[in-house]
Amino acid sequence: MTRLRSEIDLDRRGFIKKVLSGAIGGSLLLVLPQGSALIAQQLAGVGDEKEPYLNGKKFAFVVDITNCIGCGTCCVADKNEYQVPDGHFRTWVERYLIDDQDNVYVDSPNGGLDGFLTGRDDIPNPLRDTFFVPKLCNMCEKSSCVQVCPVGATFRSPDGFVLIDEKRCVGCSYCVQACPYSVRFINPVKKTAEKCTWCYHRVRKGMQPACVDACPTQARIFGDLNDKQSEVYKLLHEPQVISVLKPDMGNEPSLHYLGLRREVT
Amino acid sequence: MHVLAEIAATASGYVFPNDLQVHWTLMIVLYPYITGIVAGAFIVSSMYHVFHIQTLRPLAGFSLLFALAFLTCATVPLLVHLGQPGRAMSMFLTPNPTSAMAGFGYFYAAYGLILILEIFFIYRPTLVARHQAAKGLKRIFYLVMSMASDNLSAEALELDRRIIRFLSVVGVPMACALHGYVGFIFGGVKANPLWATPLMPIIFLLSACVSGIAGIILAYVFLMKVSRRPIDPRCMRTCVKFLGGFFILNFSFEMLEVFTHGYMATSHWPALHGLLWGPLYNSYWIGQVLVLSGLPLILMGVLQLTKNRHALVNVLAPVMAALILLQVLFMRWNVVIGGQLMSKSGRGSVFYQPAWLEKEGILLAVVIMVFPIMVLYLLGKIFPFWQDDKQSTIRGVAP
């Protein structure tokens, strides 16, 4: 894992050097105008197709628990990107502390938005395992939320993203009840359902999701599985333990975890 | 936000950040309560029309009007609850066939149609008579209500009688569908261990029947006392018998559900146990089970197993009915709210207390429950409740 990361670090450094210190003409092929701000194209081959949907791409999101430091930067970036009202979370981070009697202590103060500033002093036994778990929409292939929406306001787009039609949602909260992962909530301002969309609007423009961009330790990885050079492709094709949350629900989530323990619900 | 902070303070264990808020509030407790009464009241009427239980004849017409009064008000708590009530028509425009809740639009409308049609056919002779006796606006009103027909010949009445029979037979599965789908709205949510059971539609249906019969007993006794008329003793005893029978079934299924969960003790049991012995202890064990199920069962035992005078029945039956009406309300609360108090983390729960004056608060709930009574009062002005009233020739009703 460390070897892989340092390789990526080198790549990243080289990439940035190439883009920013290379000839403008050459680098224009690799950057996309957003207004006149030049941002590096982070997802290869996206943003220049004629059709509206991300055809020919199969996106995957991997969360690597072993890298998460619980800084909450992802939550800050997400809240900023979507201006999420206080008390509601499109993504959050949980801290798990497991003692040697198999007792599990979980907390997520304000969703991890401010980081985890204090330890827990209510644990009498010595700890055997400690880790952070970022949570976000699992983009289930058989989503409960799409099944129960009475008016067809939440749906799976042709490119595999479960999205919400804000103009048609009636705010009945059935989808909130149905989601086994509690990633949905009702926006108190718009009075409609809302959830993490894997930053669909960014991905369509060729950018990484905001939380992936923000994560300083590559705990969140996003990419196209059809691109054999992508990090997600390599991770999901290495022989290692890849898990999903609550597989017994039958939702077939697309969000994969590396390093997930059985105690995580 | 401060509301969420208050709820967070009541949380025990670990609750997912988005689980702090209870989305389906008191309004959503009222909706199945009201539709349950509708379905149950219809069952009383069907017991006469379909199953030919003659002793229930005095209530045959009234129970339909009672059902209609509650049906007209069932939408109100839903509209109050929706985040975007202006878009509620989408339920009719684009109902999602995989969503139980989408059944609200068309099941509800179809059932309402059956109910209205049955009332029309049963009361047509009365409407015709009233049209012919009235003057002015009232005359036009009854003209429209009777569909501008005046034929009360034997042939017409026989046709009416067959249609009534047909409607009441079709109405039984429709009433089951109307409240069964509400039960399935909960029963189909696999993410919630309290709700996800195939027993849920059955429990909802049985408690619907129970609440309907109880509501009618209470209304019947009250109206008879207010208008100083005699209460038909055989009718009352039959009602009490059916109330008791349905209630035993209802209670058994409710207890079976909890018992099975506890016996099997799957990975969901600690969360359920934490709920039932935690925030839900008072409203479930003390409220719903001990007081509001225990007492009616005792009263029922007294009424059924001892020799007693009609006067005693006329006192104990409404008490039992009132207790059972409360029991059904508590049951709806415990299912709807209780299910949401458990976090989907399986490791924690919150506490929920509705406020008096908020958008989905207690005061509004009380007001909403008063509406059907007002509608019933208005219906009583148009249709006579009891068949021995003047001008209430319900000749169309089959013996």
Place this chain on the structure above:
Amino acid sequence: MQPGFKSSPKAHIVRIVLTLVAVMIAGTFIRQAMLPDEFGKLGHYRPGAVEDEANRQARIMSSESCFECHPLIKKIHVDGVHKTVLCEVCHGAYADHVKDDVVFATMPVVRGQDIKPMCVKCHNKIIQAMPPESIKLVAFPEHLEEKKVRTHHICDQCHHVHAPLKWVHEAREMMGLPPERERS
């Protein structure tokens, strides 16, 4: 028609049936008129909703968008151990700074005592669950005592916030000490 009655025995039934049929036909037309455009073309939803979501403006533009106008900071940042830290996390989203290619607001810069909580959010040993391979963890006041620095010092007195080991490396070089083992 029977004697004594104005309407036939079936009149009311016919009228009811006709009314119902009329309502159903009218309802069908009304529903068609009120349906959103192309609803159902791709599934049980309004296809325009996908474009609505895709057309949302991105607010965070990633560090490269900042480097375009801030080349000096870029130079320091991209070679330091904080190169994976997004500028916008500490300084706010691009959309709050530039609109239509015009700078309309200045970004918050954290200075003085406020810096320590920001650093501590990621680097505090007390939080228990951080994998030490990912990040350097320190505790206070042990870190300052260990480095023989006065305990009221704030982080940025020794660590350049954009490249935290820059000054540390430079100081060690100046003193002729071997470079500190850089965490990978």
